[in-house]
Amino acid sequence: MxxxxxxxxxxxxxxxxxxxxxxxxxxxxxxxxxxxxxxxxxxxxxxxxxxxxxxxxxxxxxxxxxxxxxxxxxxSQGSAHGNAVWNALLAIPVGQVETYSGLAEKLSSGPRAIAGACRNNPYAGIIPCHRVVAKNGIGGFMGHVDGEFVALKHRLLEYERGLRLGRE
Structure with missing residues (x-):
């Protein structure tokens, strides 16, 4: 890595x-x-x-x-659950996404708890919480459900998707 x-x-x-x-x-x-x-x-x-x-x-x-x-x-900061979620975020490959519910299932947690850990991620630019999306849409980003931060999440995902497609 x-x-x-x-x-x-x-x-x-x-x-x-x-x-x-x-x-x-x-x-x-x-x-x-x-x-x-x-x-x-x-x-x-x-x-x-x-x-x-x-x-x-x-x-x-x-x-x-x-x-x-x-x-x-x-x-090093955060709860044991938060750290488990953040480590799982680091495992999501560039250009791919995971759903809150999919990640919750992998970690024996709930989707809202996963969303909370993403929202409380102190390293949002390094630990890629933008790669976690809702089942039926983009989801939130940095505690926002619309606006400039969600637009940034779209840009980050599109940019990374382009990197992945360039490798295929």
Missing amino acids: PLHIVWQAVADGDESLLSVPILDAELRLTMVGEIITDASWHVGGELTKALSPQAVRVQSYLLNPQQTELHLTLL
Whole structure:
């Protein structure tokens, strides 16, 4: 797998923000030293133009995840159920989706609990909760059921679908 995550129990130090523009949105990584404590999407507003070397690495991975290796350290957080869901999200291949109910069945959970874990994912730009959809539609994204975030979910899925089709 090209994404390598090291889970860190504690993050001490000064907080900084790393912005990564992609698909008319910006992934904002909250960092404490080298440890990422949050990765959230932001839509609207002007995108960052000057990127740090680390932002370029993250952007390269997001644009071409099958061909780019990325090593990240994330702060370990969340419930045992949330962590089980987030690990399952990491197993969904680029360009594919899973339904909330399908994932719930695999994890012996309920679809609403899966949706809650996706909504509470502190690493939405890294742990791909956008790959989980409703049985009869796109579902929500980052706690929204319509608007700019759901439009971003559509863009992310379409982009990844294009990557998958390019490999077939």
